[in-house]
Amino acid sequence: MEMHLQEKHAMLNDLTSAFKEVPGIAAIVLGGSHAAGYANEQSDLDIGLYYFEKTPFDIERIRDIANRFSKDGLPLVTGYYEWGPWVNGGAWIHTAIGKVDFIYRNIDQVQQTITDALNGSWHHHFDQQPPYGFRSVIYLGETQVCKPLFDPVNVIQQLKAQVTPYPxxxxxxxxxxxxxxxxxxxxxxxxxxxxxxxxxxxxxxxxxxxxxxxxxxxxxxxxxxxxxxxxxxxxxxxxxxxxxxxxxxxxxxxxxxxxxxxxxxxxxxxxxxxxxxxxxxxxxxxxxxxxxx
Missing domain, CATH: 1.20.120 (Four Helix Bundle (Hemerythrin (Met), subunit A))
Known part of the structure; x- marks a missing residue:
């Protein structure tokens, strides 16, 4: 178990280093169960790739990285918002240490969602995912638990500061x-x-x-x-x-x-x-x- 976690940590470092070289990636975070503290040996690695709406990264650069680290067939890599208006794109790849997910996050959309929440508004998109759809408060949960891996302009820290205390x-x-x-x-x-x-x-x-x-x-x-x-x-x-x-x-x-x-x-x-x-x-x-x- 400990050795496997060390291997995942090494993979995370390697992926982070690769993503840092991609223009348009404003921040990189560890999300999901590993960030929240309830991961097990089978848990996927969830890596959040944050970008500003006006300066998005090139999807082909993400595809190149996914292909480089994939060990089991061609990875699935989407464009922006192909998965829907909230789970707005990413990649699923099978690596030497298990499944890794890349998840795109539009910083402007995350900020607007937090601002809406502070003003007492939330959103629901039923068809985004089973079984009950996507509630916008999930963005606030992601922001609260995520672990910044690369945040040169402190955008993640600025978002985190807004979600505590609970509005x-x-x-x-x-x-x-x-x-x-x-x-x-x-x-x-x-x-x-x-x-x-x-x-x-x-x-x-x-x-x-x-x-x-x-x-x-x-x-x-x-x-x-x-x-x-x-x-x-x-x-x-x-x-x-x-x-x-x-x-x-x-x-x-x-x-x-x-x-x-x-x-x-x-x-x-x-x-x-x-x-x-x-x-x-x-x-x-x-x-x-x-x-x-």
């Missing part, structure tokens, strides 16, 4: 959005459950679970890095319903198909929502009163 306006927006949208979805969910419409009832369940996940991250003033380890983080939060992840797994895994089963499962999920609302200590208020929607 109060962002917290208020996320709690209002997620807890109200959960409440609204429950209204539809009971209607589906009453007629044993499993497809739509379970769709409501996962939608609500997604909202509640982001509400809990906001309550605990933590930024998510994605959906992959969200339940592990929630299990460690100081403020969360007791046995939240176990209860949620049981609801999603044993929802039933009959109307009475689906209604009972909806009731259990609503209990979790009520417990999360209680954690806001009165800060959450529904947008509409019962009977108006």
């Amino acid at each position: 109060a306006k962002l917290k208020a927006t996320i709690l209002s959005d997620c807890l109200w949208l959960s409440e609204f979805t429950f209204m539809q969910c009971y209607a589906f459950a009453n007629v044993a419409d499993t497809y739509n009832t379970l769709g409501c369940f996962t939608r609500i679970a997604h909202y509640l996940t982001h509400a809990l991250f906001a309550i605990n003033e933590a930024y998510p890095l994605g959906d992959k380890r969200a339940m592990q983080h929630i299990a460690a939060f100081k403020q969360a319903p007791l046995h939240m992840t176990t209860r949620l797994n049981n609801i999603l895994g044993h929802a039933g198909t009959q109307a009475h089963e689906l209604i009972a499962s909806t009731d259990l999920l609503k209990t979790i929502w009520q417990e999360i609302v209680a954690l806001t200590e009165g800060r959450y208020q529904p947008r509409f009163q019962p009977g108006t929607v």
Whole structure:
């Protein structure tokens, strides 16, 4: 294990040295699980390549580096924004030490996203990636945990300084959005459950679970890095319903198909929502009163 980590560290140094020579790369960071501190021997190396919108780097230079370090076929290297508006490009390569990902990041877009968050605004792009899409707060999480490898003009440090402490306006927006949208979805969910419409009832369940996940991250003033380890983080939060992840797994895994089963499962999920609302200590208020929607 230790030897493998040393090999990854050597690969990281070699890649960083290569990227430093590419005009337009303003900063290089280590991201993902290695930066966040929960990597294992199988974890990919995630390398963030930051650029200013007006002076982007040449993709062919990135392709040359990917080809040089690839040991298993031609690597996948994309242009800008080929993967979507948020995961805005990069490369997947298989190297001598395992899988390495290059991830492009537009500094101007990251800065605008942080500015929006400070003003209480966040964004969601459902089709960006499974299962729940991309929430813009992930940029703030990436910024907070990433480890600068090359930052000659301190752009990464300047971004980092803006994401701590957790923005109060962002917290208020996320709690209002997620807890109200959960409440609204429950209204539809009971209607589906009453007629044993499993497809739509379970769709409501996962939608609500997604909202509640982001509400809990906001309550605990933590930024998510994605959906992959969200339940592990929630299990460690100081403020969360007791046995939240176990209860949620049981609801999603044993929802039933009959109307009475689906209604009972909806009731259990609503209990979790009520417990999360209680954690806001009165800060959450529904947008509409019962009977108006």
